[in-house]
Amino acid sequence: MNSAYQQRRVRARLVISEFGEPVAIRLRQLNRVSIIPSDEGWALRVPFHPPSASQGSSASERMRGWRRNQGIELATVITGDAALQAAAKLLPAINASGAKRGEVDSAVQLIGEVAEPTGLFERYASLAPDVSRRSRNEGLPGRLLTNLPREVRLALEMATHEESERRALEGELSLLTDAWEEAEEIAAIADDLFVSDETRARLSGLKKESS
Numbered sequence: 001m002n003s004a005y006q007q008r009r010v011r012a013r014l015v016i017s018e019f020g021e022p023v024a025i026r027l028r029q030l031n032r033v034s035i036i037p038s039d040e041g042w043a044l045r046v047p048f049h050p051p052s053a054s055q056g057s058s059a060s061e062r063m064r065g066w067r068r069n070q071g072i073e074l075a076t077v078i079t080g081d082a083a084l085q086a087a088a089k090l091l092p093a094i095n096a097s098g099a100k101r102g103e104v105d106s107a108v109q110l111i112g113e114v115a116e117p118t119g120l121f122e123r124y125a126s127l128a129p130d131v132s133r134r135s136r137n138e139g140l141p142g143r144l145l146t147n148l149p150r151e152v153r154l155a156l157e158m159a160t161h162e163e164s165e166r167r168a169l170e171g172e173l174s175l176l177t178d179a180w181e182e183a184e185e186i187a188a189i190a191d192d193l194f195v196s197d198e199t200r201a202r203l204s205g206l207k208k209e210s211s
Helices: 002-008 057-063 080-094 101-112 117-125 150-193 197-210
Strands: 010-014 023-026 034-036 043-048 067-069 073-079
Touching: 010 080, 023 043, 034 117, 043 080, 073 080, 080 117, 080 150, 101 117, 101 150, 117 150
Parallel strands: none
Antiparallel strands: 010 023, 034 043, 043 073, 067 073
């Protein structure tokens, strides 16, 4: 009973634009999430449990044209920022068993080897596909996340958080820059209000003479 529960328990939910509600990722699908090369450097191939067709005919229509796995699953390829967000949800579930201190140290070292956190995903997306009989990758390109060494999976999880923090910081600095520019404009306007017409004309004349 416990094994059946663990298999059916939802480990993560992802938003996929073709469906009106988050899709369920259970253990079976989680074990077959793979990182693959793409035009953008890397992507995630994610099997998922689709919404029940009994919830309405629209769900059945959306399922047409999707790749079916064993008749009960669909699969999608996620790229760009959406892939990073998906990895941030899936990797903690994959790494739920934790790691040893040495594995954590190795993960930190791996992150330090790349200029940007996303570079780590590109590195492992470019590896040769899984070909072992135990790969569970159904002969598809890419590497199963669960087949990567634990320190690599942990490093990838850390990379998602580091990249999110970097982007958040960049967004905050952008807001500060806008605020500074606005403050300078306001200060310039305020200073100009206290300058008489005679002084302003004199300053203008001095500028012309100096040029």
